[in-house]
Amino acid sequence: MDDRFVLGGVEFGSRLILGTGGASSLHSLEQALLAGGTELVTLALRRIDPGLPAGLLDVLERCGVRLLPNTAGCYTAADAVRTAHLARDAFDTDWIKLEVIGDDRTLLPDAVELLRAAERLVDDGFTVLPYTTDDPVLARRLADLGCAAVMPAGAPIGSGLGISNPHHIELIREAVRCPVILDAGIGTASDAARAMELGCDAVLLASAVTRAADPVAMATAMRHAVLAGRLASQAGRIPVRRHALASTAADGLPTW
Amino acid sequence: MITVVVNDTPRPTKRGETVADLMAILDVPSRGVAVAVNGEVVRRADWPAHRLLDGDRVEVLTAAQGG
Numbered sequence: 219m220d221d222r223f224v225l226g227g228v229e230f231g232s233r234l235i236l237g238t239g240g241a242s243s244l245h246s247l248e249q250a251l252l253a254g255g256t257e258l259v260t261l262a263l264r265r266i267d268p269g270l271p272a273g274l275l276d277v278l279e280r281c282g283v284r285l286l287p288n289t290a291g292c293y294t295a296a297d298a299v300r301t302a303h304l305a306r307d308a309f310d311t312d313w314i315k316l317e318v319i320g321d322d323r324t325l326l327p328d329a330v331e332l333l334r335a336a337e338r339l340v341d342d343g344f345t346v347l348p349y350t351t352d353d354p355v356l357a358r359r360l361a362d363l364g365c366a367a368v369m370p371a372g373a374p375i376g377s378g379l380g381i382s383n384p385h386h387i388e389l390i391r392e393a394v395r396c397p398v399i400l401d402a403g404i405g406t407a408s409d410a411a412r413a414m415e416l417g418c419d420a421v422l423l424a425s426a427v428t429r430a431a432d433p434v435a436m437a438t439a440m441r442h443a444v445l446a447g448r449l450a451s452q453a454g455r456i457p458v459r460r461h462a463l464a465s466t467a468a469d470g471l472p473t474w
Numbered sequence: 475m476i477t478v479v480v481n482d483t484p485r486p487t488k489r490g491e492t493v494a495d496l497m498a499i500l501d502v503p504s505r506g507v508a509v510a511v512n513g514e515v516v517r518r519a520d521w522p523a524h525r526l527l528d529g530d531r532v533e534v535l536t537a538a539q540g541g
Binding site: 237238239240241247260261262263264265266268272274275288290300303304305307308309375376402422423424425 | 481500501502503505506507508509510513515517518533534535536537538539540541
């Protein structure tokens, strides 16, 4: 089966995108990234601190992954655009996971600022991957601006609530032609499989793996879940019925 | 001497010092670092030419874990 995942003109063998946030150590992070088989990994930009251990970029280089810097912590389009430009200079990539947060309680996107930032960054030549709400109309607006994908939240970041509104994820899949990446809310493997079954092209998660008691085991589970969900979504599942439909033929049933 | 503010910390600095000079003094890693001065990005290629002025606010950023 030809099942290529092309994002921003690049072909990926894995549909699992992992975030590096929340890992207790770089060693634990590296083991989890390898177990997950991911090829695209998010990272952030923060003030340099000589007291903090360096080496994140070394880990990511050893894992052979492509970098996806984020604009986490930005509340305005201006801040997000500035951060994207800084990330481009720091990491030599024009890929950006665009986050423009509306409040610190839900960490949900601010739609107005998000659209503003996306438009500017597309104009500036970035490959823009916006973290958005599960609103199909907003997703379409972002796609129309030229974003390389749309990344709706299944539930708030770090909540582990799964996919609050599966119907909206399906509507987003129908509304846009670009890849749809379920981003945020995943708690466990079944959530990731469900996202893929709903038609998502990939899943982005961080906390579910990095904050699991056993990150390597959970990363392995996520790798399988994404594969299983993708296969199931392509396999033509049976319709849901209210009553049973025997799988064993009644023909030839003996009478006593 | 002039004073520039690096990541919120005032720092006495020689007049005429460039962003590249400051990065060398701070011994920042050779990759994965970005700089803004007074909120404007100063690209790595421009570090050697960008002279710091008294009161400049310099942000020095690098890779951090994030989702």
